[in-house]
Amino acid sequence: MATFRDIARHRLFRRLLVIILVFSLFSAIGAFARAHTAQFEAWISALGLTGMLVFLAAMTVLPLIGVPQTFFAFAGGTLYGLMPGLIIVLTGATLNSTLAWLLGRSLLAGRVARSLEKRPHLRMVVKKARNAVPGVQILIRLLPLPAVPLCEAMGAARVRFVPFFIGNIGEIPICLLLNYFGYTAAHVTRAASSTSTISFTHIALRILGLALLFLCILLTIRFAQRKLLTEDDREPS
Numbered sequence: 276m277a278t279f280r281d282i283a284r285h286r287l288f289r290r291l292l293v294i295i296l297v298f299s300l301f302s303a304i305g306a307f308a309r310a311h312t313a314q315f316e317a318w319i320s321a322l323g324l325t326g327m328l329v330f331l332a333a334m335t336v337l338p339l340i341g342v343p344q345t346f347f348a349f350a351g352g353t354l355y356g357l358m359p360g361l362i363i364v365l366t367g368a369t370l371n372s373t374l375a376w377l378l379g380r381s382l383l384a385g386r387v388a389r390s391l392e393k394r395p396h397l398r399m400v401v402k403k404a405r406n407a408v409p410g411v412q413i414l415i416r417l418l419p420l421p422a423v424p425l426c427e428a429m430g431a432a433r434v435r436f437v438p439f440f441i442g443n444i445g446e447i448p449i450c451l452l453l454n455y456f457g458y459t460a461a462h463v464t465r466a467a468s469s470t471s472t473i474s475f476t477h478i479a480l481r482i483l484g485l486a487l488l489f490l491c492i493l494l495t496i497r498f499a500q501r502k503l504l505t506e507d508d509r510e511p512s
Contacts, residue, residue: 327363330354334367335374338423344368348450352457361454368450369443372426376439379430387431390424401428403503409441416445417499445499448492452485459485 322329334347351364379387391398397420404415412434415425429439459481 327355330363331367331370334364335370338371339375339378344371344422345453348453349457349460352454352459353461354457357455357458360458361451364450364454365447368422368446369440372422372443372446373440375423375426376430376434376436379427380433381430383427384431387424387427391428391431394424397424397428400425400503401432401434404429404434404439404442405432407434407438409438411503412438412442413445414499414503416442417448417496418503419496422446448495452488452492455485455488 330347330351333342334344338344338347347367348364351360351367354360355363391401400415400418400420404412407415416422426439463482
């Protein structure tokens with residue numbers, strides 16, 4: 276009969292212990308972040324350049340523990356404007372996706388593989404990505420799937436890094452939409468509180484632009500779905 280000392284020396288036990296400790300720490304940080312999002316935005320805005328680096332670090336790590344990437348994409352437009360915000364958000368999204376890929380390939384490979392057994396749609400997408408060229412990787416990233424589980428699954432499935440990294444281009448439309456949404460919301464809020472002199476016509480044009488952008492991205496996602504998902508894929512298993 277194996278003793279506790281024998282179990283403690285086992286590689287699987289040590290790896291499981293590390294995973295538990297890491298996820299406990301990340302979960303605590305994530306719970307704190309979700310409860311203080313408004314204070315986080317105010318703090319980041321006050322820090323200037325240092326705040327951008329903190330924002331990037333947060334966007335790289337916190338989505339791994341449940342803080343939605345959409346929050347950061349929206350906040351980027353609110354805090355930094357349209358183009359600077361989009362550049363920062365895309366950088367953070369790329370770093371987050373890369374970290375998720377690395378975790379899926381190494382530390383979380385077994386857990387991700389077991390998780391895919393319960394998610395046939397995601398498993399089918401990952402199967403297509405395994406040996407796909409960069410163009411297909413871009414189409415896959417256009418699909419309305421949660422980024423972190425998808426990237427972890429790609430890492431666990433041994434998807435090659437270069438095509439995977441190029442596939443991050445597919446994140447641009449959604450990041451642009453959310454960033455523009457945050458940018459527009461900030462201006463509407465300032466106009467409503469009389470802290471800005473932006474005209475009603477200007478605001479209306481921005482809202483119209485947001486609606487048109489949403490429609491274009493929706494059509495792009497539908498195009499990616501038609502290209503990737505065959506009739507057999509759409510049939511329930």
